[in-house]
Amino acid sequence: MARNYVAFKGTKHGLVLWLDPQAEFNEILEQLREKLSSTRDFWQGVTVILKRSQREYRPEEKRRLEEIMGEFGMALKEEPEQMAKSEKAQLEEPREIDRDSALIVRRTLRSGQSVHYPGSVVILGDVNPGAEVIAGGDIIVLGALRGVAHAGALGEEGAVVVAFRLQPTQLRIAHFISRAPDDADLPEPQGPEMAQVRNNLITIQSYSV
Template identity: 35%
Template sequence: MNKRQNVTIKGTKDGLTLNLDDSCSFHELKKELDDKLSATYRVHEDRPLIHVRLETGNRYLTNAQQEELKMLVRQKKNLIVEEIRSNVITKEEAEALRKQHEVLTLARIIRSGQVVEVTGDLLLIGDVNPGGTVKAGGNIFIMGTLRGMAHAGCYGNEEAVIAASSMKPSQLRISDCINRAPDHAINVEKHEMECAYINENRQIIVDRLQGLVHLRPNLTRLEGGR
């Protein structure tokens, strides 16, 4: 009978993927990983670095155990750990993910000098007055007039959008892109909701809200919806 393999190595165009069994002991896993890497990847001074991804399945690794695996791989000189992926997350990580995907609803007016910042999406029922600021890690939806500053995707999410019933901002920001208010938002009274998003040229574009469903189809999260 063949012995069960705790470590399987797969080469990819980006480097190596090491699939680590999640049912054996951590000691057994480390020993087999060390043996296989030592037998296959000997030190060559002229060999370029090979990036390694570790797939740990349903095994939870402490920070110390992750460092042990990284050190074991680094000892092979030409290998470097790029990522450790697991199906298991901590309660703290799960709570952070929940906050990133929740929609916070506020019914108020954001006045000059006030700043509202949320981790996930923001639904504001009210206006943002000049000098007021709203920031969100996700999207910003304003059921009112935006006259102040709105910053969506403030933690780096370039897929985030800003939508408002009346778009007259002093400034729009999405991720690290910045755009002043479009001229028409100041000079022409609009009677339809508009949205702002980053286009393929990394410029903030303001357009009719109706086009958003095609630009950001993942905004629709209703089960069974189309």
């Protein structure tokens, strides 16, 4: 098994089923079946919440998920609206972030597109004005960051934003917000830069290894 596309996580709302938003749906099903078979008795009678926000599932796909769940005596329910909302509210209170996982996005984010992820996010492309990246951990853009980036969105003040060309509309790290000054003709960035919080301010410096 190359990667884990399927994970169960215990939350205060119950057991949540997390599916890799980037994985092939068939591979997800395969892994799910494998996982469940290995501990067959454990799942009997369990209700699992399907996480939204990561990706929209088509009715057809949901039906197939439910089928597999049914085979193991499990039930699947949709994530209640309230839970998705309370996740936003958690921006206030610091929470442990998933340092080990990163979402790799292999495309350019255009205006109106957004990526939300509890771990770190790596973008292999640009983030255009009007696009947003919101990550619990760090944000790394291998391209130009011109949109909005919110690193450490769950409260981690030590999170950083790194980009080949760091020209964001707005930068947020944990609960700090900054934007470029209005009338200044800012010099174009010369090479990769990193933004981080220092003395309660978001500061930018050139990034070199």
